[in-house]
Amino acid sequence: TAEMPSMYPAGEYDLAGFAVGAVEKSKIIDGTKIAPGDVVLGLASSGAHSNGYSLVRKIIEVAKPDLEGDFHGRKLADVLMEPTRIYVKPLLALMESMEVKGMVHITGGGLVENIPRVLQAGLVAELDGKSWTMPPLFQWLQLHGGVADAEMHRVFNCGIGMTVIVSKENADAAVAQLTAAGETVSRIGTIRARVGDEHQTIVV
Template identity: 80%
Template structure:
């Protein structure tokens, strides 16, 4: 007969006693299934619930190359907690990864998410995942799986963290790598929807210092609405533009702003000259700069300043590319040009 290890006078402990509610996890899976179902596309084999997510690559690719990306939402989540707004951060999560793989010409195929919390609030988690599914719809990719981790004592009550993983495919011969970019080419800038998901440690510091009323009117909306606007997803309009063969290079303007992201698509022998008066900096960035006393150079290094995606095309194709993007609903400006690089000068200059 085995000896009992339960202390005398106590009952056996359960996982729920330790802070993990299996039933809540099951309820979340049931709640998010309809959202995930709406994102299904050709190639998905099976649904949510398996140990691994299965996806069959389309036969339209002769030499498919898989392109993958992963990211989070950063400290924008802290604003979401403080404002109790969880409906937009899911789109931020998807956007950060799908926009990244898009710049190499990849069509996003599927997405997985990781949601970690101390105690699972089913309603909050379902709201977040609904936003993830909406982002996947905008990107045309399937929400094919994910993980919800309830980890007591790891996160404060009411808080969670997010990570996302996108996988796309591109024909090997059509990978966009910037190697054809040459002096005389034109730089187009696509409008951002706000600060997207970058620079929020500085945003929160500015809020802390200036103590604004986040519910006050700000150019026709509340200030908090401007601050929490979800990241724009550029996938469908840019995939259509890529099909025309006009795109030479693209840069997703994330952490590091214009000056650090544009060089990532340039060869060593060229530089991009961007003209800051070529586009209108949205009121949110003007507000951040004024209330934080932020220098111009720091603004361009931290924030997208109104340009969420950069596209490089030849001068001959610039008008047609702009027309096609505008017809697809994008706001686009010609913001600069490519010229030969002199010495070791900076590869992107905002003048």
């Protein structure tokens, strides 16, 4: 279960549900086909995506902002509580039209701790931190929380809610298809060989 300190008063509890899916063994995407030269695409998030809220609450506690005040045309409270974007339909369509070598939902652990889940031991995902714009919400959280870049990438999605790994040859077509489906897509990095025991996701 999620760690949500001080969220539930005495006598209250959280009721959660889950779904189980089935896939043909031949169609399982397990990351074993990922190779150096492959491209990492990033799909824009809608907000914090239900992750990092212990830190969000601490920053609000310290900064004491007006949650009802204007934040880039919306109430700050609404921006903070924006529901998680769901990517399943455009990704299912992408898998039907080309080989998708890996997919990673950027949840707790941010970019640096989630992408290694689909990488073989000898590979690294090298991400270009300037290839996408960090949304105003995350800029605000970093500023008011005094959060270092490395910690931002470890705790928050920083504007990337889902990553998709495809071959270099398929990258342009994948970007076009996902964009046509309504996603905001950026080429955020490439796969390369790992050097020594370096971390498997590097943001440069």
